[in-house]
Amino acid sequence: MAPKVVLVTGCSRFLGGHLAARFAANPDVGRVLAVDTEPPARDVLRRMGRAEFVRADIRNPLIAKVIATARVDTVVHASVTANPPGPTGRTAMKEMNVIGTMQLLAACQKSPHVRKLVVKSTSAVYGSSSRDPAVFTEEMGPKDLPSSGYAKDAVEVEGYVRAFARRRPDVLVSTLRFTNFIGPRIDTVLTRYFALPVVPTVLGYDARVQLLHSEDALAVLERAALHDLPGVFNAGGDGVLMLSQAIRRAGRVNLRVPSVAVPATGRLFRSARLVDFSPDQMRFLNWGRVVDTTLLKQEFGFAPRWTTQQAFDDYVSGRALRPMIDPGVVDSVEGRVLDLAARLRR
Incomplete structure (x- = not known):
């Protein structure tokens, strides 16, 4: 049964705003509040x-009055977001993610009218480590519990949701553990990462990346x-891309950085306001997650609708990313190297 009155949080961001627009276009939905x-x-x-x-702050108990x-x-x-806003972003992000969720759930608990709660969570709750299984199912827990950042926030959020x-x-409570979003219209840490002219990766690692197109994410929430x-549901596109494959498909240059230099590289990109890498995101770029x-x-x-590869290709074409180096030059150099290696083996 379609909701009579639906409230969507985070409407200033891509998912919340476009989801509210979808509900507003649905004549079966009585009223839509975008907060x-x-x-x-x-x-x-x-x-x-x-x-x-x-205009309301879900960290404020007044959200109960709205509901x-x-x-x-x-x-x-x-x-619930992984994108820290402004110079004090991570502190504000944690407050909005954790404190905001607590206040929102308290408001829902007090209201006798609330009959359904949908929570946007993340597959980051599974963590990323060398001991991870090939594929995570919903009943599995992390091998190494996330200790900071968005992943830790999401673990706390899910704990509060279970208590609620x-x-x-x-x-009725639906918790949706999304893989990383990709698409031509959405802005995330990962979309900014793949748009860098030179993309840093950790030397000796090639993470498996599973993605979900932002339009599919909207359809799941709707x-x-x-x-x-x-229930709890994993949500991701079929198939995976190796991190190196994704970088090549985006036409970027892969900069392999030794592990000891990764923190300094992260600080460099953060100070240049290119990409803000958190420790849990760096672990994801090491090990990946499926x-x-x-x-x-x-x-x-x-x-x-989109597989991981199709979603990534739609992002590349939609953002009009162009190869930083002419593929013909790369092929020519690669051919010469192979010829030289063949002659040396004789």
């Missing part, structure tokens, strides 16, 4: 149509809100 501390971009605000923007007054029955918590579900068993699908999506397809009833 954030800042209004979305003008083009997104226009797309949101009849959705009502509410109670509007008699919200479905809450989509899409504001125990206190309010009458509320389906969770419009249907009764409680999740099983059987439950998403069989129980949740959704098959991503």
